[in-house]
Amino acid sequence: MSRNLLVTGGAGFIGSCFVSRQITAGERVLVLDNLTYAGHLVNLEQVLHSADFSFVHGDIGDAEVVARCLKEFHPDAIVNFAAESHVDRSIHSAEDFVRTNVLGTEQLLRTTKDWWQGLKPEVRKDFRFLHISTDEVYGSLDKNSAPFTENSSYAPNSPYSASKASSDFFVRSYFKTYGLPTLISNCSNNYGPRQYPEKLIPLMVLNAVSNKPLPIYGTGLNIRDWIYVEDHCAALDLILSGGRIGEAYNIGGECEKSNLEIVQSIYKILDEVKPKSDGTSYGTQIKFVADRPGHDFRYAIDSAKIKKELGWRPRHCFSEALRKTVLWYLDNSEWTRQIMDEDYRKWLHQQYQDF
Ligand code: NAD
Numbered sequence: 001m002s003r004n005l006l007v008t009g010g011a012g013f014i015g016s017c018f019v020s021r022q023i024t025a026g027e028r029v030l031v032l033d034n035l036t037y038a039g040h041l042v043n044l045e046q047v048l049h050s051a052d053f054s055f056v057h058g059d060i061g062d063a064e065v066v067a068r069c070l071k072e073f074h075p076d077a078i079v080n081f082a083a084e085s086h087v088d089r090s091i092h093s094a095e096d097f098v099r100t101n102v103l104g105t106e107q108l109l110r111t112t113k114d115w116w117q118g119l120k121p122e123v124r125k126d127f128r129f130l131h132i133s134t135d136e137v138y139g140s141l142d143k144n145s146a147p148f149t150e151n152s153s154y155a156p157n158s159p160y161s162a163s164k165a166s167s168d169f170f171v172r173s174y175f176k177t178y179g180l181p182t183l184i185s186n187c188s189n190n191y192g193p194r195q196y197p198e199k200l201i202p203l204m205v206l207n208a209v210s211n212k213p214l215p216i217y218g219t220g221l222n223i224r225d226w227i228y229v230e231d232h233c234a235a236l237d238l239i240l241s242g243g244r245i246g247e248a249y250n251i252g253g254e255c256e257k258s259n260l261e262i263v264q265s266i267y268k269i270l271d272e273v274k275p276k277s278d279g280t281s282y283g284t285q286i287k288f289v290a291d292r293p294g295h296d297f298r299y300a301i302d303s304a305k306i307k308k309e310l311g312w313r314p315r316h317c318f319s320e321a322l323r324k325t326v327l328w329y330l331d332n333s334e335w336t337r338q339i340m341d342e343d344y345r346k347w348l349h350q351q352y353q354d355f
Helices: 013-024 063-073 087-092 095-116 159-178 200-209 229-242 259-273 304-310 318-331 333-339 342-351
Strands: 004-008 028-033 053-057 077-080 128-134 182-187 189-191 214-217 223-228 248-251 256-258 286-289
Touching: 004 013, 004 063, 013 028, 013 229, 028 063, 053 063, 063 095, 077 095, 077 229, 087 095, 087 159, 087 342, 095 128, 095 159, 128 159, 128 229, 159 182, 182 229, 189 229, 189 318, 200 214, 200 259, 200 318, 214 259, 223 229, 223 259, 223 318, 229 248, 229 304, 248 304, 256 259, 259 318, 318 333
Parallel strands: 004 028, 004 077, 028 053, 077 128, 128 182, 182 248, 189 223, 214 286
Antiparallel strands: 223 256
């Protein structure tokens, strides 16, 4: 069935991958995005001229704009990617995280609920509100603990994860209180093309080839589960089509790696595909820096529920998908030039003083 999808935050990293995927599959998409430092229309260049794509520059917390999108576009579903998404920025200042992730999500839910209640019953029951969230809401695991399931307690440790946990609770409450047909997904660390360069993988690739330090927090032994962004988007499509309303689904890549292992994999690919002129390895640029405050040690995801109920599996092999990702950043310097503006350089300098 071809649907009308209202995708918030669709100009960011994961949202733009999802939008391109769904339009290619024959669906119509309206992106609502206020284009923060992390949102760029260049991320949507593959679909910008498609008749099935439209864009509204606006904030999820702006009830008037959201109400207009709902009235004019008649979405069959809303997929909410819009968020402030970087833990380090939330440590510097949590204000924007509360504004968008908490207040913005609640306002989006409220505006949606008011519109949804006015729909005919047969249309109302098929509507879906899919909220995209993170495994970070569950807090930190030690080395030997079992991975997070959907029944793990919420124990967010950073202002970012606290704001996402709060948004998840609001989504849950709109299902329980008003019957809004909601779904939540909690996914692990994504990687792939078009990720804002403040995040680990693009930061390492771009710093390495600019002859800058490769900053690693603490000992580098903190562990994350890594998933290729296209596997995440495939899972979201399945949840939207077949997920049980009111439920949450964990999504993980079955790929636990320490930060140090990730950086080592990246510099080995670079050593091979773009050897340094002085013959040394990019690994010599590694610089261990003061640890992130409150740095969660380990995240790991148990994806048994989505596998069993919806038949999802991560399809991409880490080493191949990482290589493809590294090559994408090397081959797309025009994208990088457009994304890395003066504000980004100031942020990098504030975060890692000597850059
Ligand atoms: P991103 O920072 O690349 O993109 C966020 C997008 O939201 C941007 O386009 C931005 O302009 C937009 N946005 C921000 N505030 C907005 C507002 N008030 N109104 C409208 N648009 C707004 O983030 P991402 O990495 O693509 O993550 C997307 C979602 O997935 C987030 O909700 C994030 O919490 C979640 N998530 C991310 C990861 C990951 O590894 N990146 C993992 C799990 C979950």
